[in-house]
Amino acid sequence: MKTGAKFIVLHPSIHKPGGGGALVVALSHRTWLLVLLLFFAFTFGFTLITIRDATRTSRPNRSATAKAATDAPLPRPVFDALLHYASINDTASGRMSSAELKSISAVLRRCAAPCNFLVFGIAHETLLWNSLNYNGRTVIVDESSYLVSKLEEKHPRIEAYDVQFTTKVSELHPLMAHYRLQKKNECRPVQNLLFSDCKLAINDLPNHIYDVPWDIILIDGPRGYFPAAPGRMTAIFTAGVLARSKRGGVDKTHVFVHEIEREVEKLCSDEFLCRDNLVETKENLGHFVVSKMTAARGFEFCPTPIHHSHRN
Template sequence: MKNNTNTKLILLHPYIQKQGNSNRLWLLAFMSLFTLAFLLTIVYTSGLYAYSSTSTTTTTTIPAATITATNTAAPQLPTTVINTLLHYASKSNDTFKMPYADIKPISDALRKCSTPCNFLIFGLTHETLLWKALNNNGRTVYIDENRYYAAYMEEKHPEIDAYDVQYTTKVKETKELIAVAKEQIRNECRPVQNLLFSECKLGINDLPNHVYEVEWDVILVDGPRGGWPDAPGRVMPIFTSGVLARSKKGGNGKTHVFVHDIGGTEVRVAGNEFLCRENLVEATETMGHYVLERMDESSFQFCGNRTTSSSSAAKKSSASSSSASS
């Protein structure tokens, strides 16, 4: 018999066995972590989907009528709060404050709005924050001649929506300006028009476009400055208010226009010319309250009683001539 000299003895060192076990343990740990992460991802994603579905279902099940009512409702301030605001605003020590008799009619007009009220104000004054508070949940826009003060008020009170405008008129030019407007009453200075495209010298046409698209329910003219010949006066805002009110398309067709400091000559003359005496419903020594109705686009007279007055005068003149001839 031959001895097999090629026979080899292989011994496994204990270190090699330990290393294999270690690798398997690491592999097992890695697979466990991966499985756990995968399960957590599935659970989290399912939770988000369930939450999203619930939210979507809740939103889409709200009746359309309820949504409409929510958007159009105009929650009013409690009467006690309104009265308190009016009281303290009129009792302020500010020299330029409005008296209670002037503030109260404006507050009443705002409360009569059945939907959120659109309130346009010419002039940033002592009552600026009061108007914003009284027109709760409504749209309140301020127009002022001083761009720096308008920017300051917006920065100090972010809830204020103010724009500046450059007035090109002077108090001493009031009669000439009105005469020119009357000559152009069938062209650029019509009582019903979109002022954004108007070339009438008394029309304010450099405001943001959306200002001309709003159906204003209440307008207050409390600016710009007046009282001396070279002051801008209030002819432009009075004319503009008259056109905006008569060009109104929506709502109940009526606009309350308040003019402060109506005792001034140019303010009174402009008010009579473009807001009209027949529309004056109440007045104090310093405040005039007009209620204007929308007009047809074919109308070319600001005041309706002028034609009647002219006709009456013509009839009287004709009657007097007939009597004289007989």
């Protein structure tokens, strides 16, 4: 008797290890695992960003706080202490008296920060001016490149420049005669000093100095105490032009002239800063308040010209 044909059905997924079904299952598990990892990573990142933004919103702006602290004026006790110690032994040669220091510091204290303070001459008080004008801009101009380099070496944060004062004390009257001939041209009270050919103008400072709206200018240099020394005629003339040609800032500029009892300082202050603008004299310090003007107002520095006796 014949038996029927037998069929053997093979199942590769059962008899072969690592079959296709197992591979599908393994891939499916890995995909879900990857999805879960991405989900947790996204959730963690989103939470971190949300917390950081909330913290920024709730906390004060540190940069703004730091800037506000930096822009704050010098505390009154510190200001007074600096002024006090600078006034000690004020009888030493070349130093300002206590009354003179207080006259300048009072204006510095009232000056709205930032205050722009231009000083002609390196002196005992140089560091004091830079400190009292805290958060302001103090620029020192001196005749000595050596003193300027030493100042910058010891105090690199101080802005200082040397300038060549080519005029001498003995040349006062010839220079004033030159001014009177050129006051409607090169020696006008309103002009761009950088391009001036007036013999009394200082035109070799860094260009940006002429664009600063100076609030206070102190003339305490160059030396000017003997005939062959550089005179202060050019410094006083330049201060008068800077004040009248001022761009921006307040309309008035405080100009202080030290040792105003000397001939050069007195005559040039009368001519270029004007007696009508003299608000105070403290010992040997003259304090002028000069208003800016337009070129259309004329060629006279002073509304009431001063007539001096001239030497031959």
